[in-house]
Amino acid sequence: MVARTVSAVTLDRTAPDSLPARRLLLVHAHPDDEVIGTGATMAHYASTGAHVTLVTCTLGEEGEIHVPALSRLAAAEADQLGGYRLVEWERACAALGVTDHRMLGGPGRYRDSGMMGLPTNEHPRAFWGADLDEAAGHLVEIMRELRPQVMITYDENGFYGHPDHIQAHRVAMRAAELAGPDAPEKIYWTAMPLSVLRDGMAAFRESEHNPFAGVERVEDLPFGTPDEQIAARIDGTDHYAKKTAAMRAHATQIPDNSWLYGMAGDFGGEFMGVEYYTLVKGERGPGEGPHKWESDLFAGLDLDGR
Numbered sequence: 001m002v003a004r005t006v007s008a009v010t011l012d013r014t015a016p017d018s019l020p021a022r023r024l025l026l027v028h029a030h031p032d033d034e035v036i037g038t039g040a041t042m043a044h045y046a047s048t049g050a051h052v053t054l055v056t057c058t059l060g061e062e063g064e065i066h067v068p069a070l071s072r073l074a075a076a077e078a079d080q081l082g083g084y085r086l087v088e089w090e091r092a093c094a095a096l097g098v099t100d101h102r103m104l105g106g107p108g109r110y111r112d113s114g115m116m117g118l119p120t121n122e123h124p125r126a127f128w129g130a131d132l133d134e135a136a137g138h139l140v141e142i143m144r145e146l147r148p149q150v151m152i153t154y155d156e157n158g159f160y161g162h163p164d165h166i167q168a169h170r171v172a173m174r175a176a177e178l179a180g181p182d183a184p185e186k187i188y189w190t191a192m193p194l195s196v197l198r199d200g201m202a203a204f205r206e207s208e209h210n211p212f213a214g215v216e217r218v219e220d221l222p223f224g225t226p227d228e229q230i231a232a233r234i235d236g237t238d239h240y241a242k243k244t245a246a247m248r249a250h251a252t253q254i255p256d257n258s259w260l261y262g263m264a265g266d267f268g269g270e271f272m273g274v275e276y277y278t279l280v281k282g283e284r285g286p287g288e289g290p291h292k293w294e295s296d297l298f299a300g301l302d303l304d305g306r
């Protein structure tokens, strides 16, 4: 064990023996992001014995409410949606088999900022206005505790431009800078290949709940990555039932008639059970197919070394 003293606290720099050899950290903005973008990945790694840690940055207080009986929990009324989504989030993690789930800085430290440009962006606790190094410091503590080899977060646009997603990206990347030797060796950003978006656009063309309605070309979407820039394709189709169960846990955000269920129902696991990533730190491991996509985020890592 190599120990060092940090502010009078001696840290065991070697991950505690009790933790599994593979440790994955995910950094998301709101409750429900974890399942929509990475639910199958989380379920896959949890089911194969890796230690999966989810860090979510806000309680989602400013969200919509798709359960009419709960409508008065809204921010403009009782302002209790955050507490309710905390429970939805815990249930969703249970459905995915993920037991280590934490709110950045503790529940309620940072508030959902609302969509870009809204007055809620200026709330004194809005995550969008958080001090970057202070917020990253909470994540560094988790990195020092667990020393995850792999981290997943969003790209610099937060995948689709939401301020909390952009801030989650910034905080995660800043924490990886500050954590030094305890930082993840590989960092991935969530992504959607343009080829999959094209297939989805074609498949949904006749669907009642078409998320691509009004969009002529995939290039007009606020997200999408050329296939050759994708580094990993994680096939969690064996777990897409867990993913849909976790989505149902987020009932205030994902209504029963959501197109997401259409993806699960009409197109099976391929669309819901497969998730894609770009690699922005670390070496790509062995891959398959025309673009050599990894099928394992831990590919190429010396797991005995940490």
Ligand SMILES: CC(=O)N[C@H]1[C@@H](O[C@@H]2[C@H](O)[C@H](O)[C@@H](O)[C@H](O)[C@H]2O)O[C@H](CO)[C@@H](O)[C@@H]1O
Residues within 6 Å of the ligand: 030, 031, 032, 033, 036, 060, 061, 062, 063, 064, 112, 113, 114, 115, 162, 253
């Ligand atoms: C997936 C995600 O990031 N959801 C966020 C997002 O929700 C959007 C918001 O309610 C918007 O008003 C809707 O039109 C849109 O359909 C929703 O996806 O922003 C919310 C407020 O910041 C956030 O709570 C929710 O988790």
Ligand SMILES: [Zn+2]
Residues within 6 Å of the ligand: 029, 030, 033, 162, 165
């Ligand atoms: Zn979100």
